[in-house]
Amino acid sequence: MRIISGKNKGRKIVAPEHLPVRPTTDRAKESLFNILMNEIDLTETTALDLFSGTGNISYELISRGCKSVTSVDKDAGCCSFIKQMAEKLGYENLYVMRSDYHGFIENSTSKFDLIFADPPYDMQETVQIPSFIFEFDLLQPEGLFILEHDRQIDFSESRNFYKHRKYGKVNFSFFRA
Numbered sequence: 001m002r003i004i005s006g007k008n009k010g011r012k013i014v015a016p017e018h019l020p021v022r023p024t025t026d027r028a029k030e031s032l033f034n035i036l037m038n039e040i041d042l043t044e045t046t047a048l049d050l051f052s053g054t055g056n057i058s059y060e061l062i063s064r065g066c067k068s069v070t071s072v073d074k075d076a077g078c079c080s081f082i083k084q085m086a087e088k089l090g091y092e093n094l095y096v097m098r099s100d101y102h103g104f105i106e107n108s109t110s111k112f113d114l115i116f117a118d119p120p121y122d123m124q125e126t127v128q129i130p131s132f133i134f135e136f137d138l139l140q141p142e143g144l145f146i147l148e149h150d151r152q153i154d155f156s157e158s159r160n161f162y163k164h165r166k167y168g169k170v171n172f173s174f175f176r177a
Helices: 028-041 056-063 076-089 103-109 126-134
Strands: 046-050 068-072 093-099 112-117 140-147 160-167 170-174
Touching: 028 140, 028 160, 028 170, 046 056, 046 103, 056 068, 056 076, 056 093, 056 140, 056 160, 103 112, 103 126, 112 126, 126 140, 126 170
Parallel strands: 046 068, 046 112, 068 093, 112 140
Antiparallel strands: 140 170, 160 170
8 A cells, every 4th residue: 555646645554454444445445536526626635534544545634634533443453553643753633543433423423525534344244334314414515425435335316415526446336415
């Protein structure tokens, strides 16, 4: 895993093997960020990385100038690793919270310009995440929510659905506030 662009371009991130994660592939991440760079100004963006795992997406956001990123994961090992990497990379605007996604969303008092969620592909509640995000009003007006998911899920008929992109086995569904 590596940071593709920005101030830490090319920096390799080596996560401990025992973490329960499936990081977004570099190819899919590069394609995702090509889309993002044409849609939003990251320097003015506050972002939420749900199911952050290794922090792969969070590091890329900060490296590219994102104003602030909140990384949320329920695994203590993942949170500890993200904190260590944030310190090594000098990312003072990366905030790590240990919480399950449901509890975080229900209790959040913040709104975000960008939300990225990468739940486990076999998680049953994945189809409910978009409606949950909008029910609790987590996006700023004109905000963007991106959900990485298994190919078997189709969100095209969902409220606020914007577009879908596929890169190999990785699927991203985009939603607008």
